Amino acid sequence: MSFRDNLINARSNIVFIVALLCGLALVISLEDHMPATPHEAMQIAPTAGPVEMSAPIVAPPLARFDAVEPLPLAVTGAGRPEDLDHARIAWRYFENNTNRDTGLVNSADQYPSTTMWETGSYVLAVISADLLDLIAPEEAEARLAQAFDSLATMRLFDDILPNKAYNVQTAELVDYSNKPVERGLGWSALDIARMVGALSHAEHHYPQLAGKVASVLAHWDLDQMVEAGQLIGGNMTPDGLRRDQEGRVGYGQYAAKAMMLNGFDMVRAYRAEDHLMVQDVAGQPIPVDTRLHRNVTPAFTVSEPYVFDGLEFGFDARSHRFATAIYLAQEARWRETGQLTAVSESHLDEAPYFIYSTIWGGGAPWAVMTFRGERLDSKRTVTVKTAFAWDALFATDYTRELVRELAPLGDPDRGWPEGIYEADGTTNASFTANTNAVVLAALAFRVHGPLARAAR
Template sequence: MTMQSRRFNNLGSLAFVGGLGLAAAFALFSETNMAMIKARDFLEPMQSAGLVAQPARGITEEDLAAARVAWRYFEANVRPETGLVDSVSGFASTTLWDQGSHLLALVSANGIDLIDDAQFHERVSAMLSALEEIPLFDGRLPNKVYDTTTLQMVTYDNTPSPDGIGWSALDLGRMLMAFRVLEMKHPETGPRVRALLARWDLAAMADQGRLYGAAREGEEIRYLQEGRIGYEQYGARAAALWGLDVLEASSARTILNWTEVSDVDVPVDIRRAQDFGAITPTLSEPYLLQAFELGLNSESALLASRIYEAQEARFERTGAITMVSEDHIDQAPHFLYGSVFSNGQPWAVVSEAGEQFDELRAVSLKAAFGWDALFGTEYSQAARSHMAGLEGPDGWAAGRYESDGRANTIVTLNTNAVVLEAVHYIAKGPLAGH
């Protein structure tokens, strides 16, 4: 999810951090067993977490005003010729992850009466028409990136790629989550959604209980295991809603260890970048999405509470508002992962390639809105207040840099979609729950 090396390669997801093949998965066996032993009392910390997801509680005028700002993004960045919405404001490119966010934003906006039923159905119909027309990578599944004006398969810099560059299982998982929510909330859309999915070879994205993407390398196509802690479980929960066998990926227990960060035991992925060529950040977004769309299960509730608690603990130690997630930034390297823990380092800020950019640490607006919707603590409210002034004519900017408080001015679909989902959660609870 970069206009350079990563800008649009799985906006909002970790699909592009694949690279762990099946043989490497077997190589993990002994390390995984050790992690399972350490995690045998996995759920015991639940009793001491002290944080419970807040129920629906009705929205305030401030919440509604925040949602209106977020909706501006979708008004300003929809492409009338296709009905798709740009992933980054003004750049005619998108991923399936972001179109899943687009659809969930539409459902959220309609659910809190920002848009009426007629506008909702018009926009959904246009979007489905585009998805019915897009060419498929290898004739099987949607490509990682499309031009939002032409529907052509493209590369990350939006150069046409007639043969495509691959598919992302996690991007597809987000789209599948959105389709299930749409079908549940608006059953009349079900036949059209299912007819669309009949074109897609969904079975190709799952194997031996895990998620697999595809990448073109010259004349060859490689199939790579996708997802790291949090994102992998999110994608698996979505895929399971459509009957895919993703049992191994649906729980973090076999890949989880605990590491102390700011005096809080936080979950980390035992798969390390130096061994498997993929970053492994622990951060906010996948847990917030699970909460807003399906509701947290016992495992994700525990992990979410620990990830949140570590961020509040860092604030208490340093005085620095801390809300970490993946985000675009308005300068090179254009996309970074702010993490609680990544690749052996607490509070690491890393690029897809694993380079560290701690000097560009930012407070994520979508994380601040998300954690405040989920837990509603004094600290989350302070973090959300810290985002004041980031409203613009085409939506919310991505956040603020920690070093000097200046705005991270880039404006994205995913940031604004998460704000809409957060406000819907405050109003009505999980999208799939009603």
């Protein structure tokens, strides 16, 4: 066969080889002229001269937490010898402050006013007391049944949702000074979401209360506080009711989890990255919301929503890293200064009666802020609830030291006070439902794990 015949017979293979070589040349040419991929753009290749960059490449805020190694959780399956004594002190608060007519509990000792947040705390306290064998299951169920009956029949703001505050003795709408108010103050979506989560925990532990839980939820129009995957609060203004988005990084994700248990779309509320910045405090990346707190002052970060998330639901991968960084910053401050540090929102035993002790707040680390956004660092409190919660979650040498230092504050006749004022070491002698509920939930967590999964 001639060379010409062989060439004709091999023409299809020759065409394929030529096309392959042309394609390879085209790819090489394109690679020389195309920008690097995002991953490659973070690497600077050696060059003969300086490279000018228009702007530094900054990792997204959420990526900062990839380097945070989550602390191991300390679910031990058994309490310490002193745990039951501590739990009995906490339960005393609820024995002293439960109203026999309504089944509701005072938010502060002998002060007959409450919110949905504190009512949620009471539910957690009852479940925890039962898990710790402080009360019989029958008492726990009876207490919750009475409270749920009140929640299912109480007058609502505009017949929509629970008012921001109620009189514990009458279950009537009140203002923040516990005075009757005809229409009400509006509703707090965060407080109600917290209560919704507590209802879910109660139904999990006491299936026989499912009907009463359903009655409460049917009484409330929860659709009114959810819009486009976000929580919406109702606030009274001189011009009438105003609807505002509620929830900042930390509280927003905690409340979103509670609502998701009841099938609500919380996709935007749960996305921390949409409004996240990172502030370095004591060598730790601290998650801070880019939006204003209550539209007044730069947002703040406290321990509260993170410890509740861990104790109630169990951390997810993101909240575990956030909580670890927030805890480690407080431990680092103690190591650097010798000052015990366990900060969160706190009641005070004197005016202005409530403050937020932050890891970052109002534009600065360790700021103490009032409700109106004023600095009040003299009232920073080493809080009992934060100490017990971090100790239950992480059980480090430092958390054990915190609990040892605060243990003498427990009053067998009244419960646990808020803590110690950092400035002078005196006791912040405000006794609250929230603090005593956290102590009980923390001690139950050590034995049983998160309330959402715990079982007798």
